[in-house]
Amino acid sequence: MATGPAPPLQYQPGFGNEFCSEALPGALPRTQNSPAQCPYGLYAEQLSGTHFTAPRSSNRRSWLYRIRPSVTHQPFHPVDFPQQALSAHFSAASSALLTPNQLRWRPFPLPAEPVDWVRGLLTLCGSGSACSKEGFAIHVYTANRSMRSAALANADGDFLIVPQLGALRLKTEFGLLDVAPGEVAVVPRGVRFAVELHAEAARGYVLETFQGHFALPELGPIGANGLANPRDFLHPVAWYEGGPAAAAGGGAAEGPAAGGTAAAAAAAAAGAPGEVCYRVLHKLGGQLFEAQQAFSPFNVVAWHGNYLPYKYDLARFCPVNSVAFDHPDPSIFTVLTVPSYTPGAPPTADFVVFPPRWLVAEHTFRPPYYHRNTASEFMGLIRGQYEAKQDGGFLPGGASLHTCMTPHGPDTATFERATQGAEEGPARLGEETLAFMFETNAVPRVTPAALSCPCVDRDYYKCWEGLRSHFDPTALPPGFEPRTGKKGGGEGSEAAHANGAGAENNGGVAAASKAAAGAVLEA
Secondary structure (H helix, E strand, O other): OOOOOOOOOOEEEOOOOOEEEEOOOOOOOOOOOOOOOOHHHOEEEEEEOOOOOOOOOOOOEEEEEEOOOOOOOOOOEEOOOOOOOOOOEOOOOOOOEOOOOOEEEOOOOOOOOOOOOOOOEEEEEEEEEOOOOEEEEEEEEEEOOOOOOEEEEEOOOEEEEEEEEOOEEEEEOOEEEEEOOOEEEEEOOOOOEEEEEOOOOEEEEEEEEOOOOOEOOOOHHHOOOOEOOHHHEEEEOOOOEEEEEOOOOOOEEEOHHHOOOHHHHHHHHOOOOOOOOEEEEEEEOOEEEEEEEOOOOOOEEEEEEOOOOEEEEHHHOEOOOOOOOOOOOHHHHEEEEEOOOOOOOOOOEEEEEEOOEEEOOOOOOOOOOOEOOOOEEEEEEEEOOOOOOOOOOOOOOOEEEEOOOOOEOOOHHHHHHHHOOOOOOOEEEOOOOEEEEEEEOOOOEEOHHHHHOOOEOOOHHHHHOOOOOOOOOOOOOOOOOOOOOOOOOOHHHHHHHHHHHHHHHHHHHHHHHHHHHHHHHHO
């Protein structure tokens, strides 16, 4: 396990554009994608993230030039993996359940036994099916061991990884990404990667989308700038492992990108006959399969294209907020979105961040408002305290889920503090807090493992029990003067009389209802 800080890596900035990189000079073919003989004796291989005839604006593919092609492996076999831990099917026939109840999980415990990132995945909820390429899944991960001589390819969809505890190094076919808490990474469907830990343990969240790919949200009237800027997304540069894994040490012989020579890389590329040391995991339909091969899957010496992993620092997000009054909708904080295949339809999922920012709205209830939403909202906390929860139950490493039209909002302590003697001056949500939300159009079903795990907060609903009634029909709003009747009548006095009669009638109905309710309780 890597315990010390890793040296800084090089990256390429941008979003959605064409990138190229080579670890050896001239390794990238200059005039075509698939020459009869590639430089350095490499193999050309295309990785397609969309169908061939997708519109050019949304077409995603990359060309990789590797020491040996990825097709060179032994047959895949199913992995003995707990079926209840990982899921990719959420139909009515599945074991996942629908619930209108507010759900909250305390921080997910770190493993006591050695567990790597793949083994530490736990599916909480989702919708649709990976095999039909529709819907999504939401997972958490806990790990205390790096993946060694192993790689994962997720054929089910794209991974958006949100570390909460412990920095990660993502070793991918395109190069290396260091991702710390406060940053996120996207690994597209099919890209092989391994997760190494930079700390003793790691925990975080994963949004997996079975359809489409992540994109920047449209800015509309905001204009050309703001929210997540394309230049702040970072992509890897070519890096490769040039030879077979070491039989004893579980590592890999590094190529010239890490200090070797071209001659050494050529000798290492031949491999040792019969040596099988690398495990390639393949996730398909929520099931894990494993194949073995005698060389590192991270043997790509050069590549070009627009389909590759990337990372983003949430501290770079430029929030837009209300500067006069009222609380804006959370969509104003969208970092990435997965658009629907149907133009104008709701997105499959949005990734929303609640970053440090100034709150300046006047005579406004500044915490998030009470809400019932046609979309479903899964929230996680990376650090600090979320502005709408002061009861101590929503903690870093925990989560909450409010499905379609389930009421939710600030707890009792937050409401009382925001409405009783609240300061009108500017207030800052500082760097000590960072929360996020996965908002989804489809209603998620919750897995039995998520509902039965020990960290479920079964008293979550109690954080709203103290919200008492403050209603006083005799307390007129400040500055409001009711119309008074005058002798001789008139339109204004008639309206006032009608309002008064209505109030009296309403009072009578309320009294009758109260009496009826008391009779039911006594019965």
